[in-house]
Amino acid sequence: MNLKELSQHLGLSQTTVSRALNGFPEVGEATRKRVLEAAETFQYRPNASARKLATGRAGAIGIVFSSERNMLLDPIFTDFLAGVATQCSRSDNDVLVSSAQGDEAGTYRRLARVRSVDALLLSSPTIDDPRIAMLQRLGMPLVVHGRTQTGLNYPYLDIDNEGAFHKATTLLIDLGHRRIGLLNENLRFTFATHRSQGWRRALTARGLAAPPELEGGARMTEENGYRMARGLFELSDPPTALLCSSIFLALGAMRAARETGRIVGKNLSLIAHDDGLDAIRPETLTPALTTTFSSIHAAGVRVAEIAMALANGADPTAAAEIWPVDLVFRGSTVPPAP
Amino acid sequence: MNLKELSQHLGLSQTTVSRALNGFPEVGEATRKRVLEAAETFQYRPNASARKLATGRAGAIGIVFSSERNMLLDPIFTDFLAGVATQCSRSDNDVLVSSAQGDEAGTYRRLARVRSVDALLLSSPTIDDPRIAMLQRLGMPLVVHGRTQTGLNYPYLDIDNEGAFHKATTLLIDLGHRRIGLLNENLRFTFATHRSQGWRRALTARGLAAPPELEGGARMTEENGYRMARGLFELSDPPTALLCSSIFLALGAMRAARETGRIVGKNLSLIAHDDGLDAIRPETLTPALTTTFSSIHAAGVRVAEIAMALANGADPTAAAEIWPVDLVFRGSTVPPAP
DNA sequence: CTGAAAGCGCTTACAG
DNA sequence: CTGAAAGCGCTTACAG
Numbered sequence: 034m035n036l037k038e039l040s041q042h043l044g045l046s047q048t049t050v051s052r053a054l055n056g057f058p059e060v061g062e063a064t065r066k067r068v069l070e071a072a073e074t075f076q077y078r079p080n081a082s083a084r085k086l087a088t089g090r091a092g093a094i095g096i097v098f099s100s101e102r103n104m105l106l107d108p109i110f111t112d113f114l115a116g117v118a119t120q121c122s123r124s125d126n127d128v129l130v131s132s133a134q135g136d137e138a139g140t141y142r143r144l145a146r147v148r149s150v151d152a153l154l155l156s157s158p159t160i161d162d163p164r165i166a167m168l169q170r171l172g173m174p175l176v177v178h179g180r181t182q183t184g185l186n187y188p189y190l191d192i193d194n195e196g197a198f199h200k201a202t203t204l205l206i207d208l209g210h211r212r213i214g215l216l217n218e219n220l221r222f223t224f225a226t227h228r229s230q231g232w233r234r235a236l237t238a239r240g241l242a243a244p245p246e247l248e249g250g251a252r253m254t255e256e257n258g259y260r261m262a263r264g265l266f267e268l269s270d271p272p273t274a275l276l277c278s279s280i281f282l283a284l285g286a287m288r289a290a291r292e293t294g295r296i297v298g299k300n301l302s303l304i305a306h307d308d309g310l311d312a313i314r315p316e317t318l319t320p321a322l323t324t325t326f327s328s329i330h331a332a333g334v335r336v337a338e339i340a341m342a343l344a345n346g347a348d349p350t351a352a353a354e355i356w357p358v359d360l361v362f363r364g365s366t367v368p369p370a371p
Numbered sequence: 372m373n374l375k376e377l378s379q380h381l382g383l384s385q386t387t388v389s390r391a392l393n394g395f396p397e398v399g400e401a402t403r404k405r406v407l408e409a410a411e412t413f414q415y416r417p418n419a420s421a422r423k424l425a426t427g428r429a430g431a432i433g434i435v436f437s438s439e440r441n442m443l444l445d446p447i448f449t450d451f452l453a454g455v456a457t458q459c460s461r462s463d464n465d466v467l468v469s470s471a472q473g474d475e476a477g478t479y480r481r482l483a484r485v486r487s488v489d490a491l492l493l494s495s496p497t498i499d500d501p502r503i504a505m506l507q508r509l510g511m512p513l514v515v516h517g518r519t520q521t522g523l524n525y526p527y528l529d530i531d532n533e534g535a536f537h538k539a540t541t542l543l544i545d546l547g548h549r550r551i552g553l554l555n556e557n558l559r560f561t562f563a564t565h566r567s568q569g570w571r572r573a574l575t576a577r578g579l580a581a582p583p584e585l586e587g588g589a590r591m592t593e594e595n596g597y598r599m600a601r602g603l604f605e606l607s608d609p610p611t612a613l614l615c616s617s618i619f620l621a622l623g624a625m626r627a628a629r630e631t632g633r634i635v636g637k638n639l640s641l642i643a644h645d646d647g648l649d650a651i652r653p654e655t656l657t658p659a660l661t662t663t664f665s666s667i668h669a670a671g672v673r674v675a676e677i678a679m680a681l682a683n684g685a686d687p688t689a690a691a692e693i694w695p696v697d698l699v700f701r702g703s704t705v706p707p708a709p
Numbered sequence: 710c711t712g713a714a715a716g717c718g719c720t721t722a723c724a725g
Numbered sequence: 726c727t728g729a730a731a732g733c734g735c736t737t738a739c740a741g
Contacts, residue, residue, distance in 0.1 A: 035718060046728045051720060061726055078484035082429070083718035085420035086733045093467075098456050111449045118436050118470035122478070127487060128468045129431075132456035140460070146416035149465060256655040281650045284622070288657060291629075312619045317594040319626060373734060384712045389736060399710055421734035424717045 034075045043071055054079070081127075093127035094340045095150035099137050110156070112309060113178070116333020117154065126341055138167060145171040151344030154178065154336055159221045174343040176352065178336050180223050188343060188352035190336050194224045197325040197358035198231030198276060201304045204323075204360065205274045206239050209368045210302065214265045214272035216258055216282045217250045225250055228278055228306075247272055258285025266293045273369040274302035280313050283322060300370035307361075320364035327358045372413045381409055392417070419465075431465035432678045433488035437475050448494070450647060451516070454671020455492065464679055476505060483509040489682030492516065492674055497559045512681040514690065516674050518561050526681060526690035528674050532562045535663040535696035536569030536614060539642045542661075542698065543612045544577050547706045548640065552603045552610035554596055554620045555588045563588055566616055566644075585610055596623025604631045611707040612640035618651050621660060638708035645699075658702035665696045 040050040045064070053060045053068035060068075071077070085091055096114070114128075121128045129150050133140035141164060144150055152174040155164055160182040168175045169187070177189040198215075205213050215232045218225040229250075233243040246268060249261035258281060265272050266289060277283040283305035287297055295301040298320035307315050307324035315322035339352045378388040383402070391398045391406035398406075409415070423429055434452070452466075459466045467488050471478035479502060482488055490512040493502055498520040506513045507525070515527040536553075543551050553570045556563040567588075571581040584606060587599035596619060603610050604627060615621040621643035625635055633639040636658035645653050645662035653660035677690045 036720095037718075047719080048721080048728055048730095049726085052727090055720085059726060064726080076480070076484060078481060080424070080718050081485045081487040082420045082423035083733090084720075086418070086424050086735085087718080087720040089733070091420065098453050111452075114449075114452075114468065115436050115470065118468050119472055122470045122472065130452065130456050130466045130468055132453065132460045134457055134460065142414070143416060146414060147419045149419040254649065255651045259655070284651070292657065311592065313593045313622070317597070319630065374736095375734075385735080386712055386714095386737080387710085390711090393736085397710060402710080418734050421717090422736075424719085425734080425736040427717070 034077045035080065036077075039071060039075060039077050042075075043067060089148075090344065091149050091151045092125070093129045093150045094121060094152045094154060094337065094344070095129045095131060095144055096154045096156070097137070097140055097144070098130060098132040112311070113156065113329045113333040116330040116335075117337040118333075120334040120337035121341070124341060126337075128337070137164075141168060141173075142171065145173040152176065152340040154340060158223055160223050160226055162223075174340070174349060176336055176339045176343060178332060180227075182223060182226070186350055188339055188349050190332060190339065190352075190354045190356070191224075192327040192332070192356045192358050194227035194358070195231040195234070197306070197327075197360070198228040199235045200231075200358075200360050201276055201323075201325055202232045202235035203238075204362075204366065205276075205302060205304070206235065206241065208274075208302070208366065210272075210274040211241060211369075212247065212270060212272040212274070214262075214275045215248045216261045216275060216277045216286060217248065218253050218278050219250045225278065228276075232276060253279040253282050255281045255285040255288070258282030259289045260285070262286040262289035263293070266290075266295070273300070274366075275304070277303065277305040280305055280307060280310060280315060280322075283315070284313070287318075298364045298367055302367055302369070303365040304360075316361075316363060323363045323366040324361045325358045326361050327356060332356070372415045373418065374415075377409060377413060377415050380413075381405060427486075428682065429487050429489045430463070431467045431488045432459060432490045432492060432675065432682065433467045433469060433482055434492045434494070435475070435478055435482070436468060436470040450649070451494065451667045451671040454668040454673075455675040456671075458672040458675035459679070462679060464675075466675070475502070479506060479511075480509065483511040490514065490678040492678055496561055498561050498564055500561075512678070512687060514674055514677045514681060516670060518565075520561060520564070524688055526677055526687050528670060528677065528690075528692045528694070529562075530665045530670070530694045530696050532565035532696070533569040533572070535644070535665075535698070536566040537573045538569075538696075538698050539614055539661075539663055540570045540573035541576075542700075542704065543614075543640060543642070544573065544579065546612075546640070546704065548610075548612040549579060549707075550585065550608060550610040550612075552600075552613045553586045554599045554613060554615045554624060555586065556591050556616050557588045563616065566614075570614060591617040591620050593619045593623040593626070596620030597627045598623070600624035600627035601631070604628075604633070611638070612704075613642070615641065615643040618643055618645060618648060618653060618660075621653070622651070625656075636702045636705055640705055640707070641703040642698075654699075654701060661701045661704040662699045663696045664699050665694060670694070 036047050040047045050068050053065045118128050131140055155177045158177055158179045158181045162181045165185055165187050180189050180191045217228055220226050236243040251257040275286050277286055290297050290301050297303050304323045307326045308329040315324045374385050378385045388406050391403045456466050469478055493515045496515055496517045496519045500519045503523055503525050518527050518529045555566055558564050574581040589595040613624050615624055628635050628639050635641050642661045645664045646667040653662045681687055
């Protein structure tokens with residue numbers, strides 16, 4: 034059943050039926066009711082392509098998978114995507130996932146030209162991420178989950194990574210720790226740089242050193258957490274507390290702790306950033322992990338919302354949000370062993 | 372730049388330019404060359420919606436996120452999706468992700484009516500999954516990653532879960548184990564049922580019991596792995612070996628082992644199913660975990676391939692693949708302690 | 710080998 | 726409040 038058939042059935046013009054369906058105010062109440070009922074009866078759905086062609090709007094937002102980025106390997110991305118998809122389906126928008134194997138710039142350029150999305154979502158940007166300038170040049174609306182340090186003006190939603198790790202570090206200092214290690218993602222990612230800055234600022238604010246030997250950055254896998262922690266434990270003056278940028282790094286750190294005879298929550302303190310991954314909950318581990326928490330699902334919802342506003346012509350300079358991050362205190366964080 | 376402008380620039384009709392671009396054989400070689408060069412120069416890309424409308428093909432395949440299914444919470448899904456996206460982008464197809472909040476059937480129905488996808492992908496079906504019959508009724512091509520036990524005929528790609536867990540169980544029996552526990556997903560998922568069957572078949576083939584007390588099924592989280600393992604360890608005759616349906620369940624089981632004074636690879640054996648999740652690699656844990664392995668990324672690639680063939684009119688009854696699963700022997704699997 | 714024209718199924722000025 | 730008609734940007738019989 035298409036619009037033509039539906040309107041013929043109703044004895045109305047396509048114009049009127051289309052207007053009734055799309056909620057235009059000038060349609061008579063009785064007419065609208067008839068149209069809506071018929072549409073329901075016949076399960077009429079406007080053809081997406083036709084509507085897109087006529088309106089010039091794609092009714093979709095896009096996300097690009099990049100094999101160079103960690104996102105592909107990042108299980109947490111699923112949760113973000115679910116948030117995006119949920120929000121989009123509320124307003125009958127699609128979300129379109131592309132994969133950039135190799136030529137990432139080319140993929141973005143193609144998406145921009147083909148006009149199959151109204152806006153693009155960028156995740157986990159690097160500090161000098163070139164994608165933003167490129168997409169702006171192509172006139173493609175975009176919203177960034179995270180930030181860059183490029184000085185460009187663009188819509189974004191980020192969490193307060195600097196503040197979160199500042200707060201976490203300060204807590205550890207207040208508990209008496211003086212040597213606090215940081216297991217982080219590679220610093221080319223802005224969120225990692227921000228977390229490093231928060232850690233450093235908290236230490237120097239208390240007159241403590243933030244030596245490079247106490248800081249490690251690598252893809253956030255269990256194994257890298259293990260390796261980095263082992264490295265820190267082998268220092269002549271090893272840390273008594275660790276900050277981990279992800280639950281996976283924390284798992285690896287906990288393994289390293291066990292193997293070196295440390296007991297988390299006794300003679301080693303741990304704080305991990307928790308993205309809300311459901312398969313591993315920090316509160317149910319032994320001991321329960323202190324975390325900095327921000328729901329990545331909620332971020333996905335909000336980012337999609339912003340993207341769709343942009344697609345509808347919202348001011349791209351207006352959207353800039355930095356969400357606070359909770360520090361959730363649990364058993365993994367104690368004063369240093371005497 | 373659109374087709375009209377491009378053809379005017381070339382002094383050709385839209386027809387010819389369109390045919391040249393789409394590789395139709397009747398176009399003169401010189402003409403084709405000119406057209407291709409001009410298209411390249413002007414970075415011409417056909418408008419996706421217009422093409423879809425004209426051809427009636429959406430050029431996209433769809434995946435529905437369901438909050439009822441574990442897939443939403445399943446980090447491994449990212450990897451599957453990446454495989455799908457990679458394959459689709461090879462042939463310039465889109466992948467469209469929808470979210471079914473609440474009314475899952477309604478979401479599928481809408482997708483079918485709106486014609487924005489040519490085929491649908493179903494993941495982790497339950498044994499009596501109703502979605503397949505529904506989509507077949509709507510005339511929507513689909514391919515299932517996994518199987519049902521409905522007896523319906525549909526295209527699918529599955530891994531040999533029964534065989535994998537049969538093989539793993541047999542290995543443990545051969546090593547001398549007599550009490551082998553199974554930490555599984557809920558049995559309403561077909562893959563869980565198949566794994567349970569493989570476990571049971573191996574045990575009974577050797578005249579061993581497969582008592583329900585040794586089998587647990589729940590969402591595959593670390594915590595549930597911990598809980599189920601704790602439960603098994605409290606039995607009067609506890610298992611000396613465990614089979615885990617996911618790396619997360621295995622992590623929980625390892626934690627339970629530690630807390631009850633067990634040492635994996637010494638007085639407790641462990642085999643986990645590995646989907647190839649990059650954030651936690653079984654081979655780098657302590658001890659390295661024996662696994663049944665099958666790449667979920669590769670499955671995503673192949674499933675997308677099948678879906679696109681179907682969209683192009685391939686025979687839906689022809690595609691049915693069951694991939695073998697490797698058993699990778701590592702340090703977590705030893706004979707029972709004397 | 711090339712082109713004029715119809716058509717895909719919508720939306721939306723414009724007219725009444 | 727309703728409708729006839731043009732147009733969105735492609736593809737594809739049909740004709741030559």
